Each structure stands twice: as C-alpha cells, then as structure tokens.
Amino acid sequence: xxxxxxxxxxxxxxxxxxxxxxxxxxxxxxxxxxxxxxxxxxxxxxxxxxxxxxxxxxxxxxxxxxxxxxxxxxxxxxxxxxxxxxxxxxxxxxxxxxxxxxxxxxxxxxxxxxxxxxxxxxxxxxxxxxxxxxxxxxxxxxxxxxxxxxxxxxxxxxxxxxxxxxxxxxxxxxxxxxxxxxxxxxxxxxxxxxxxxx
Amino acid sequence: xxxxxxxxxxxxxxxxxxxxxxxxxxxxxxxxxxxxxxxxxxxxxxxxxxxxxxxxxxxxxxxxxxxxxxxxxxxxxxxxxxxxxxxxxxxxxxxxxxxxxxxxxxxxxxxxxxxxxxxxxxxxxxxxxxxxxxxxxxxxxxxxxxxxxxxxxxxxxxxxxxxxxxxxxxxxxxxxxxxxxxxxxxxxxxxxxxxxxx
Numbered sequence: 001x002x003x004x005x006x007x008x009x010x011x012x013x014x015x016x017x018x019x020x021x022x023x024x025x026x027x028x029x030x031x032x033x034x035x036x037x038x039x040x041x042x043x044x045x046x047x048x049x050x051x052x053x054x055x056x057x058x059x060x061x062x063x064x065x066x067x068x069x070x071x072x073x074x075x076x077x078x079x080x081x082x083x084x085x086x087x088x089x090x091x092x093x094x095x096x097x098x099x100x101x102x103x104x105x106x107x108x109x110x111x112x113x114x115x116x117x118x119x120x121x122x123x124x125x126x127x128x129x130x131x132x133x134x135x136x137x138x139x140x141x142x143x144x145x146x147x148x149x150x151x152x153x154x155x156x157x158x159x160x161x162x163x164x165x166x167x168x169x170x171x172x173x174x175x176x177x178x179x180x181x182x183x184x185x186x187x188x189x190x191x192x193x194x195x196x197x198x
Numbered sequence: 199x200x201x202x203x204x205x206x207x208x209x210x211x212x213x214x215x216x217x218x219x220x221x222x223x224x225x226x227x228x229x230x231x232x233x234x235x236x237x238x239x240x241x242x243x244x245x246x247x248x249x250x251x252x253x254x255x256x257x258x259x260x261x262x263x264x265x266x267x268x269x270x271x272x273x274x275x276x277x278x279x280x281x282x283x284x285x286x287x288x289x290x291x292x293x294x295x296x297x298x299x300x301x302x303x304x305x306x307x308x309x310x311x312x313x314x315x316x317x318x319x320x321x322x323x324x325x326x327x328x329x330x331x332x333x334x335x336x337x338x339x340x341x342x343x344x345x346x347x348x349x350x351x352x353x354x355x356x357x358x359x360x361x362x363x364x365x366x367x368x369x370x371x372x373x374x375x376x377x378x379x380x381x382x383x384x385x386x387x388x389x390x391x392x393x394x395x396x
Contacts, residue, residue, distance in 0.1 A: 122359075142379075149359075150352060150376040153369065157355025161320075161347075171351065178348040181340075182380030 011049045013039050015063070018056045019105035027057060027109065057109045064106025068093070068120055082131035083184060087176055089124070090155060094172040098165050125152050138183050147183045154179065209247045211237050213261070216254040217303035225255060225307065255307045262304025266291070266318055280329035281382060285374055287322065288353060292370040296363050323350050336381050345381045352377065 017039030021030040032053050036046060050056050075089040097104050110119050129148040132138055138147065158171040180188070215237030219228040230251050234244060248254050273287040295302050308317050327346040330336055336345065356369040378386070 139379075146372045147376055149369065150373050153355035153359050153373065154348060154352035155355070156358050157351035157353070160354050160358060161351050171347065174344045175348050175351065178345055178377060178380050180380070181337075182376050182378070 007048070010041060010045055014041060014046060014049060014056060015060060016102055017041070018053070019060060019102040022057070022060075022105045022109070023101050027105075027112075057113075060102065060106040061110035061113055062106075064103055064110050065119065067096075067103060067106070071096075072120070072124055081137060082128045082135055083137045083180070083188060086125065086128040086132070087180075089128075090172055090176075091169065094169045098168045104165055121155070122148075122152050125155075132184075137185055137188055139185055142183045147179070151175070151179055205246070208239060208243055212239055212244060212247060212254060213258060214300055215239070216251070217258060217300040220255070220258075220303045220307070221299050225303075225310075255311075258300065258304040259308040259311055260304075262301055262308050263317065265294075265301060265304070269294075270318070270322055279335060280326045280333055281335045281378070281386060284323065284326040284330070285378075287326075288370055288374075289367065292367045296366045302363055319353070320346075320350050323353075330382075335383060335386055337383055340381045345377070349373070349377055 014035070018030070018035045021035050021038055025034075030053065032046070035053065035056070036043060039046075050059070071089060071092060075085050075092070078085065078088075080088065097107065107119070126145065126148040129138075129144045129151070133142070133144040138144065154175045155172065158168065158175060162168065162171060212233070216228070216233045219233050219236055223232075228251065230244070233251065233254070234241060237244075248257070269287060269290060273283050273290070276283065276286075278286065295305065305317070324343065324346040327336075327342045327349070331340070331342040336342065352373045353370065356366065356373060360366065360369060
C-alpha cells in the first residue's frame with residue numbers, strides 16, 4: 001500500500017526533523033515552523049500526523065522508551081552473566097545515542113517529562129547489579145544498591161559533562177573500567193565484543 | 199556605619215530571596231516581583247543594588263565562584279595528601295550545597311552561564327588526581343585522566359539524579375567509596391574527619 005508507506009515516511013521525516021531541531025537549539029526554542037522548514041513537509045501533512053510540537057515530543061519520548069525496553073529484552077534474552085549483560089546494554093545504548101539523533105532527542109524529552117530516574121535505566125541497573133551480587137560477580141563487602149547508585153550517577157553525569165554526543169561510548173567505557181575495578185571480583189572483565197568494539 | 203551595614207543586609211536579603219525563588223521554581227520562571235515579594239524589599243531598595251533579575255543571578259554566580267576558590271585554597275593550604283584533599287574538598291562542598299540555598303543557586307547559575315566544565319571543579323579534580331598519582335596514592339596502571347573524568351561525571355551526576363539537595367553528602371560519599379576502591383592503593387582511606395562526619 002504505497003499511500004500508507006508514504007504516510008509512514010512522512011511521519012518518520014517529521015520525527016527526524018524535530019529531533020534534529022530539538023538537538024540543535026533545544027525543545028523550548030524550537031518552533032513548529034522551524035521543524036517544518038527543516039523537514040520540507042507542509043503544514044497540512046504535519047497536521048495529518050500530529051496536533052502540535054508537543055505531540056511530536058511525546059512521540060519521540062515514547063519511541064525512546066520502546067527502544068529502551070526492546071534493548072533490555074534483547075540483552076536479557078542472551079543469557080549472559082549479569083555484569084556482561086549490564087555492560088553490553090549500556091554500551092549499546094551509548095553507541096546508539098551517539099549516532100542516532102532521534103533516540104537522543106527522545107531520551108532528553110522522556111527524562112524531562114517523567115523525571116530522570118523513571119525512564120527505566122535506574123531500575124535496570126539496580127536489577128542487574130543485584131543479580132551480579134547473587135551470581136558472585138561482585139567483591140565481598142560491596143553494597144549492590146550503593147554500587148548501582150554510583151554507576152547510575154556516573155552514567156547520567158557522562159551525558160551532562162560532554163557537550164557533544166560524540167565520545168559517549170568512550171565515556172561509558174571509562175566508567176565501566178573505573179567502577180568495575182572497585183566493585184567486580186578480580187578476573188572479571190567484559191568480553192571486548194560486549195562493549196561493542198570490534 | 200549603620201547605613202552601610204543596612205545596605206549590606208538588604209543586598210544579602212535580596213540574594214537569599216532570589217536564590218530561594220530560583221531554587222523553588224527555577225531561574226527562568228522567577229520574576230523580579232516574585233523575588234521582591236519573597237524578600238519583602240521595595241523596588242526602590244532593590245534598584246539601589248541591582249539593575250535587574252539578571253544582575254542578581256550574576257552576583258549569585260560570582261559569589262559561588264569566589265566561595266569555590268576560597269574553599270580550594272583553604273584545602274590546599276592544609277598540606278594534606280592529594281586524595282585526602284580532594285575527598286575533603288568535595289565533601290565540604292556537598293555539605294555546604296546541601297544546606298546553603300544561596301550557594302546552590304549560585305552553582306546552577308554559574309554552570310549554565312559558563313558551561314558545566316569551567317566552574318573550576320573539573321580542573322581541581324584533574325590536578326589533585328594527578329598529584330595523587332605522583333604521590334603514589336593510585337594503583338599502578340590507573341590512568342589519572344580517566345579516573346578524574348569518571349569521578350567528575352559521577353559527582354555531576356549525583357547532582358542530577360537526586361531531585362532534593364538533601365542526600366548530596368551521602369551520594370558523594372558513596373562515589374568516593376566505590377571509585378576509590380577501584381583506583382586508590384589498598385590501605386588508603388580518608389580520615390573520617392575529612393569526610394565531614396563527626
């Protein structure tokens with residue numbers, strides 16, 4: 001059905017243009033006109049899909065949350081050990097956030113809308129660090145809740161301190177190296193493959 | 199000179215009211231009227247000290263930066279080892295940021311104005327971690343620049359992830375425990391006194 005296909009492409013073009021615009025000048029500063037100008041799509045076509053800029057933001061945030069859920073499910077489906085799962089999951093997220101402006105905009109919008117702690121990352125980290133403790137991957141004496149909070153703060157901070165999305169993968173890798181040196185049992189290290197490096 | 203003293207108190211009251219207002223509803227949303235209402239100070243008295251809301255923000259940011267410089271100088275003057283200096287400095291900052299709304303507002307304003315990396319914290323951390331390496335406080339093989347970046351990300355993240363300023367001291371302490379477990383030589387630990395605990 002070519003018409004449905006075209007509609008899908010239009011919707012995707014609007015989301016991409018809005019994400020680029022939000023990424024460049026921020027959600028508040030971006031206007032519907034600037035998004036339309038960037039997408040080359042007419043007002044009529046826009047209103048076929050969305051009611052306003054806010055609705056586009058909502059869709060971007062939703063898409064990010066769905067993506068995150070899918071990523072988590074994929075990684076837990078691999079039946080790796082908990083720490084490898086966590087390193088792999090965060091590394092894939094960093095890689096995708098670095099490259100994909102639609103995902104990046106969605107994350108920012110989701111975090112601002114629902115509060116930084118409730119997009120699922122904090123829960124995912126807590127769960128996997130707890131499983132890592134149960135699996136004996138953490139050093140004796142390490143408090144899993146504390147380790148999860150520090151990891152989460154560092155990963156959130158890595159987004160904040162770098163102005164550019166480039167380098168997020170490296171910043172995440174550094175965090176893993178430093179934090180795991182303190183909390184993981186000697187001898188544990190994620191497969192190079194898991195961190196997304198060839 | 200009682201008049202000069204009164205002027206000083208008025209200026210301080212304006213800064214405190216503005217800081218509380220910015221802290222509560224954010225700098226953008228706060229208006230000059232809401233600051234005046236909170237401070238109980240007349241427009242005339244306000245304009246004796248400041249030209250506009252922006253000038254109050256500037257003064258708060260400046261005051262924060264001066265405070266930070268003074269704190270750094272005080273801690274380097276104590277001739278402690280580099281890691282103890284760094285833990286002590288960040289712990290004092292956390293304690294003061296937790297309690298002092300004027301400092302907290304100043305930090306946020308300073309960071310937004312000059313970019314999160316240039317309020318001096320990143321440089322302070324890098325410098326002290328490097329000195330810690332030279333003093334043999336870090337484990338062999340630890341890259342000081344990497345350790346400093348991760349620490350900085352975690353400390354910045356600790357501000358972001360907690361909605362409330364309460365708990366900042368605890369979040370900073372956790373970060374030190376987890377990160378130092380990975381990067382500091384065995385046996386090193388900051389004096390309890392340094393972390394500001396009795």
